[in-house]
Amino acid sequence: MGIHRFTQNGQHIVLDVNSGVVHVVDKPAYDVLGVFSGGNDDEVLAAFSDSYDPEMVAEVMDELRSLIKQDVLFTPAIDAVSTFNERPLVKSLCLHVAHDCNLRCGYCFAGTGDFGHGRGLMTAAVAERSVDFIIENSGQRRNCELDFFGGEPLLNMDVVRHTVDYVRRREAQTGKVFKLTLTTNAVLLDDDIIAYLNEQNISLVLSLDGRREVHDRMRPCADGSGSFDEVIARIRQVVDSRNGKNYYLRGTFTAYNLDFAADVAAMADFGFVQLSVEPVVAKDGDYALKEEHLPVLFRQYDELAAHYLQQRRAGKPYEFFHFNLDLENGPCVAKRLSGCGAGHEYFAVTPQGDLYPCHQFVGRDEYLLGTVFAGVKRPELSQRFRKTHVLTKDACRNCWARFFCSGGCHANAELFNGTIDEPYSLGCELQKKRLECALMIQAQLSLDGKK
Amino acid sequence: MMKHITTINKASLQQTLKTGGCGECQTSCQSACKTSCTVGNQVCQK
Numbered sequence A: 001m002g003i004h005r006f007t008q009n010g011q012h013i014v015l016d017v018n019s020g021v022v023h024v025v026d027k028p029a030y031d032v033l034g035v036f037s038g039g040n041d042d043e044v045l046a047a048f049s050d051s052y053d054p055e056m057v058a059e060v061m062d063e064l065r066s067l068i069k070q071d072v073l074f075t076p077a078i079d080a081v082s083t084f085n086e087r088p089l090v091k092s093l094c095l096h097v098a099h100d101c102n103l104r105c106g107y108c109f110a111g112t113g114d115f116g117h118g119r120g121l122m123t124a125a126v127a128e129r130s131v132d133f134i135i136e137n138s139g140q141r142r143n144c145e146l147d148f149f150g151g152e153p154l155l156n157m158d159v160v161r162h163t164v165d166y167v168r169r170r171e172a173q174t175g176k177v178f179k180l181t182l183t184t185n186a187v188l189l190d191d192d193i194i195a196y197l198n199e200q201n202i203s204l205v206l207s208l209d210g211r212r213e214v215h216d217r218m219r220p221c222a223d224g225s226g227s228f229d230e231v232i233a234r235i236r237q238v239v240d241s242r243n244g245k246n247y248y249l250r251g252t253f254t255a256y257n258l259d260f261a262a263d264v265a266a267m268a269d270f271g272f273v274q275l276s277v278e279p280v281v282a283k284d285g286d287y288a289l290k291e292e293h294l295p296v297l298f299r300q301y302d303e304l305a306a307h308y309l310q311q312r313r314a315g316k317p318y319e320f321f322h323f324n325l326d327l328e329n330g331p332c333v334a335k336r337l338s339g340c341g342a343g344h345e346y347f348a349v350t351p352q353g354d355l356y357p358c359h360q361f362v363g364r365d366e367y368l369l370g371t372v373f374a375g376v377k378r379p380e381l382s383q384r385f386r387k388t389h390v391l392t393k394d395a396c397r398n399c400w401a402r403f404f405c406s407g408g409c410h411a412n413a414e415l416f417n418g419t420i421d422e423p424y425s426l427g428c429e430l431q432k433k434r435l436e437c438a439l440m441i442q443a444q445l446s447l448d449g450k451k
Numbered sequence B: 001m002m003k004h005i006t007t008i009n010k011a012s013l014q015q016t017l018k019t020g021g022c023g024e025c026q027t028s029c030q031s032a033c034k035t036s037c038t039v040g041n042q043v044c045q046k
Helices: A027-032 A041-047 A054-069 A124-136 A153-174 A191-199 A212-219 A228-241 A261-269 A291-313 A333-338 A379-386 A408-415 A425-448
Strands: A003-007 A012-014 A021-023 A091-096 A141-147 A177-184 A201-205 A245-255 A274-277 A345-351 A354-356 B006-009
Touching: A012 A027, A012 A425, A021 A333, A021 A425, A027 A054, A054 B006, A091 A124, A124 A153, A124 A345, A141 A153, A153 A177, A153 A191, A177 A354, A191 A228, A201 A228, A212 A228, A212 A245, A228 A245, A245 A261, A245 A425, A261 A274, A274 A425, A291 A425, A408 A425, A408 B006
Parallel strands: A091 A141, A091 A345, A141 A177, A177 A201, A201 A245, A245 A274
Antiparallel strands: A003 A012, A012 A021, A021 B006, A345 A354
C-alpha cells in the first residue's frame, strides 16, 4: 500500500506512506488517485469520462507523475531493518514506588494499586539499585528516563526524594542525564511536595478525566466520595506554581463518556493546555469500549479536531498529545520500526525489584523477566519483544499507519489476543482515526502559515 | 506551482535510513500516554 487518502474536516488528504509526505489535494485529484497507479492513463480517463473534463484529468495525472518523479508519491517500500545497535540499550524505567493507592478508580489496570500481588512500598535500596541498573545497561547513551509510578507514588514520597538525591549523585559521577517524570492522581500534592517537584524539574502527569461527573464516577476516593474537587484544586495549584509548564493533564474515557470530546474541552476551559485523553483498555465491564462504539468515537475525534483548530485560530490554543505530529523532524525509520521498547529498552520495576516488560505487564507472572539485582534472566523473552515490530506482524506490515504507531501496545495485544504478535484491533482503529485528525490539523496549520 | 495539489512537508523518512538510529530518543510510552504507543508524536533528539 503506497498511499493512504482520506477526507477529514472537509479536506482531502493523501499520505505517501513510505516517504511520510502529506499532500492536500482537490476533489478531482482525490478521485483520480482512487484509480491512478502511475501508468494507467486510459483506465483513469475512461473511469472519469462522465464526471470530469478529460483535459483536467490529464492535468491532474501530470501533476501526480511529477510527484512520483520527486519520490513523494507511491514511494517504494522501505525494506531496511532497524539500524540500532545489536545489543539493546536500556533507556527507561518505570519505578513502581508504591503498589498502593488512595483512590479506587473503576478502570485501574493495577487493580486499585496492588497489581493483584498485595500492597507494598519500594525501599530505598531497590530504588538505588534500579538507578544503577539503567546506568549499567544504557551503554554510551547519555539520556536516561525514570518515571515514578504506582499505584500512587506520592504515598512513598520519602523514597522518591531519596531516589532523586541518588540520581543527582550518579549523574555527577557518570555524565548521564536523567529525565524524571512522576505520574500522580494529585490528591497528596501539598506546598512542600510541589516546591520540591518544581526545584527538581520533575515532569508531571496529572490524572483528571474531564467533567466533574465523569471524573467522580470512575475516580472515587476510598470511601466512595468523588475526588474531583480536591484533585482539581491541587492540579491548579501545581500547574500555576510551574507557570503552566512541564506537565500533562491525562484523562481516560470509557463507555460511560463516549462524548469525551466534551471532557477535553472542559479541561481546556478549566485553563489547562497540555492535554492527553486516552481510551480505556478493558475486556470486561460496562465501561469497556466495544467495536460498536467506534462510529460515535470517530465522530468525537472529528469534533475534537475541529475544536482544536478553532481554539488555536481564536488565540486560545491547547495541546492534545495525539495531535502533536512533527512532520518535518519526526523520529527516524529505525525508531519507528523499533516499537515502544517494552521488554528491552523499557522495563517496569515492582516494589520488590522485579522486572517486567512494562507497567501494564506487572502482575502477569509469565512475563517476569528478572530483577534489578540479578538482571534480565530471560534474555529470550526480552529478544522476543525486541524482534516483534511492524515488519513482523501480519496486521501491521501493510497498514498505512505503521510508521506512526510503531505497532501498538504489546500489553494490549497480549490482553486481548493472548499474543504480542497480533495487535489490539480496537486500539488500532482509534489510533488510525487520531492520526487522520492529526495529519489534517498539521496540514491545515501549514496552509494557514502560508497564507 | 501545482493547480490540484499542495505538498505540506519534505520527504524525510527515507533519508533517516542513513542518518538515524542514534538511540538518544525517548521510549515511546514514557510521556503523557501510558496506554498507547505513539512514536509518530516524538521529535528526533539529534
